[in-house]
Amino acid sequence: MYSNRPVRDIMSTNIVTVTPDTALQEVNAIFEKHSFHHLPVVGHAGVLAGMISKTDVLRFTLQLAHRTTGPTWIQKALQSASAADIMTKSPLSLDPEDTIGLAADIFLANKFHALPIVEGDTLLGIVTTHDLLMYGFGPLAPIPEEEVELP
Numbered sequence: 001m002y003s004n005r006p007v008r009d010i011m012s013t014n015i016v017t018v019t020p021d022t023a024l025q026e027v028n029a030i031f032e033k034h035s036f037h038h039l040p041v042v043g044h045a046g047v048l049a050g051m052i053s054k055t056d057v058l059r060f061t062l063q064l065a066h067r068t069t070g071p072t073w074i075q076k077a078l079q080s081a082s083a084a085d086i087m088t089k090s091p092l093s094l095d096p097e098d099t100i101g102l103a104a105d106i107f108l109a110n111k112f113h114a115l116p117i118v119e120g121d122t123l124l125g126i127v128t129t130h131d132l133l134m135y136g137f138g139p140l141a142p143i144p145e146e147e148v149e150l151p
Helices: 024-035 054-067 071-080 102-109 129-137
Strands: 038-042 048-054 114-119 122-128
Touching: 024 038, 024 054, 024 071, 024 102, 038 122, 048 054, 054 071, 071 129, 102 129, 122 129
Parallel strands: none
Antiparallel strands: 038 048, 114 122
């Protein structure tokens, strides 16, 4: 693996985003529909405002449950919550020319699993630990039939 290549070479650019005023219910629906675990939050002109992970949604819901035992109150709080209420504001991000090795170091040191890629303040893409694994190991090829052990 060439760790000095820019993250531009492996970042995902076909990304789903939300705005800070997107309802939490819609954020949850996006996570249920897609297999990804991180969602960039963008403001005016695609400027990165924050990041939301599935864990952020679960943590927020758990905190609500601990504050009260009333399901009606929890439901109202969930219905009125937005992406801005749960996002990580001003997340750590990379420039498209930063290296894959730097991304890997940040993932390892911080236990992150996704980093937004920005040019200036504008979101261009996202790189995840999955992207790094695909870069390092490529898609798994099927095992040739002659190598399969039969019982």
